Amino acid sequence: MQHASAPPPSFDFRNAGTAGAHRSEARQMRARPIVPLEDYRSERVSRPPPTGSTGAGRIALAPAESFRASDEMLRDEAQTKLAHSPALQVVCEMMGKLRVMTFDWWTPEFTRQRWSAHARMRWFRDRPDLRQEITASLTGLPATTARHKSPEFQADLMAAVMEAGDVSAPRFEEVFDPRDLVVHGPVAEFWTSFRERMPWHDDGASHQAFIAWFLRALLAERTCAEEGTRRAILTPLDVRAAIDARVWQTYLPVDVRAAVDEARIRQERSRPRDPYLARHELAIAVPEHIAAHVPLTELTGVFTAAEQAMASEFSAIRTVGRVRSE
Known part of the structure; x- marks a missing residue:
């Protein structure tokens, strides 16, 4: 049996707020784990519920109150929004994973150009704490001064230091935590950009390892960001049904089948009344086997199924964004 290549490196969400010599002390202090919603409620039973709700457990951050609220309240609201949303968590994990890979189709230069400083400061308009921290870290502007500048001024200053060559593209990217990007940024656009740029016809070992990781992320009921639980984006049956049966039989090694x-x-001999399900099948034909042997072009249906499963959350997130921008 052909062995799958070693798994790709993972973005360290637990140390995302402290990793790197350029991380500010403010960012170190704000790093906090993503916890399940049940834990969040039990730890904060005395706190009034956040303002606004989009239904299905998602929290809308009200712009009229965000500047009056404490930084701690803003961070808690953002964390709750992420804890409520499996789709946000998966895209967050995707953005973190892509950041540590060395793909030539997803580089810091690409992401900086695709989502500029001006766009990002607009996303964080209601998060003065994030804008202060990022501006001070990238430009050297004193924290108090940075706090009171407009998003446009902050973005102009960042653009100036980047154009002067004082800040590299990797340095620019590392100050933006993937958790902040998906909570406040265009999460559906992040997802579609990945799908459009992924070279599905390239079955290289690094791409196979990345897709194997992604299949596990879509099936996972625990977020890899922290010790939290979530509803899986796809079930084993969803994954199995999204791969053509003839493709499955043709490409999976005979010893796996x-x-x-x-x-x-x-199982039928020992427990004849228990059905043999897709989850039992995928416990043997694991994602590493699938990605290593099935052409990646034949796995796009799995990601289409995942997109359909996340569509309602993406739509709700876009709706919240439109309401907040009005």
Whole structure:
């Protein structure tokens, strides 16, 4: 049996607020774990609920109150929004993973150009704490001065230091935490940009390892960002159904398919009343086997299914964004 290549490196969400010599002390202090909604409620039972709700557990941050609220309240509201949303968590993990990979189709230069400083400061218009921290870190502007500048001024200053060559593209990207990007930025656009730029016809080892990781992320009921739980984006049946049966039989190694059949026979003999399900099949034909042997072009249906599963959350997030910008 062909062995899958080593898994790609992972973005360290737990240390995202402290990693790197350029991280500010303010960013170190604000780093906090993503916790399940149940834990969040139990730890903060005395706190009144955040203002505004979009339904399905998602929180809308009211712009009229955001500047009056404490930085701690703003951080808690953003954390709650992320904890409520499996789609946000998956895209957050995707953005973190892409950041640590060395793909030539997803580089700091690309992301900086695609989502400029001006765009990002507009996303963070209601987060003066983030804008202060990022501006001071990138430009050296004193923190108090940075706090009271407009998003446009802050973005102009960042653009100036980048044009002068004082700040590199990787340095620019590292001050933007993926969690902040997906909570406040155009999360559906991040997802579609990945799908459009991913070279699906390139079955190189690094791409296979990345897609294997992604399949596990879509199936996971625990977020890799922290010790939290979530509803899986896809079930094993969703994944299995999204791959053509002929493709499955053609490309998966015979010993993997034989192991699946043997497990099915063993279970039927020992527990004849228990059905043999897709989750049992994928416990043997694991994502690493699938990505290593099935052409990546044949796996695009899995990501289409994931997009459809996340569509309602993406739509709600876009609706919140429109309401807040009015």
